[in-house]
Amino acid sequence: DSGVTQTPKHLITATGQRVTLRCSPRSGDLSVYWYQQSLDQGLQFLIQYYNGEERAKGNILERFSAQQFPDLHSELNLSSLELGDSALYFCASSVGYREPAETQYFGPGTRLLVL
Amino acid sequence: AQSVTQLGSHVSVSEGALVLLRCNYSSSVPPYLFWYVQYPNQGLQLLLKYTSAATLVKGINGFEAEFKKSETSFHLTKPSAHMSDAAEYFCAVSGNNNDMRFGAGTRLTVKP
Numbered sequence: 001d002s003g004v005t006q007t008p009k010h011l012i013t014a015t016g017q018r019v020t021l022r023c024s025p026r027s028g029d030l031s032v033y034w035y036q037q038s039l040d041q042g043l044q045f046l047i048q049y050y051n052g053e054e055r056a057k058g059n060i061l062e063r064f065s066a067q068q069f070p071d072l073h074s075e076l077n078l079s080s081l082e083l084g085d086s087a088l089y090f091c092a093s094s095v096g097y098r099e100p101a102e103t104q105y106f107g108p109g110t111r112l113l114v115l
Numbered sequence: 116a117q118s119v120t121q122l123g124s125h126v127s128v129s130e131g132a133l134v135l136l137r138c139n140y141s142s143s144v145p146p147y148l149f150w151y152v153q154y155p156n157q158g159l160q161l162l163l164k165y166t167s168a169a170t171l172v173k174g175i176n177g178f179e180a181e182f183k184k185s186e187t188s189f190h191l192t193k194p195s196a197h198m199s200d201a202a203e204y205f206c207a208v209s210g211n212n213n214d215m216r217f218g219a220g221t222r223l224t225v226k227p
Contacts (some may be wrong), residue, residue, distance in 0.1 A: 004158075035215070042220065043205065043215075043217035045214035045216065048214060056213070056214055058214055090158060092159075097213050102213060104161075106158040106159040106160070107158050109157075109158050
């Protein structure tokens with residue numbers, strides 16, 4: 001158990017819909033990262049937040065957005081969903097962001113299926 | 116830009132045999148390299164990481180990896196495979212923003 005929690009575990013929805021994935025980081029961690037794992041794209045970094053502020057963006061679509069709240073939990077919002085958005089979405093957390101070798105601890109993931 | 120390439124999407128070994136999972140990196144600066152393991156229906160767990168302190172890095176579950184700058188490699192090894200080692204293994208490099216850039220993964224199968 002990494003200490004990172006993600007809800008829901010599974011999500012089934014239809015094309016065009018909007019969903020929200022939730023992540024609670026490990027106690028004491030200020031950084032939250034979101035990753036997408038799909039069969040064709042592999043594991044890809046989406047976005048990072050540190051203490052409520054966006055720090056870095058990766059291959060995140062404009063239809064996707066995220067935020068980190070004062071209690072440090074984070075939400076990833078996916079809208080206008082397409083079949084290709086079906087994937088496993090991971091959240092990870094680390095203490096900070098300045099150290100490049102900081103260990104990121106991964107949650108169990110949310111499996112999204114878009115029908 | 117930093118990136119990693121994992122050679123071999125699937126590796127199969129017999130129980131008790133040597134495990135060797137290959138990873139090559141590309142980086143214009145000294146890299147920070149990681150190996151993660153993903154068991155079925157679970158998240159990723161850190162096995163070990165290289166932070167330039169020592170070229171031979173020991174991790175959990177008997178795994179180790181050696182950083183070889185001349186070969187731009189960071190291969191993962193374990194002397195004797197156990198059935199419980201069957202999983203997907205990901206090599207990763209830390210990017211400029213501390214984002215992890217993962218390889219495509221290597222699925223390890225252990226035969227009895």
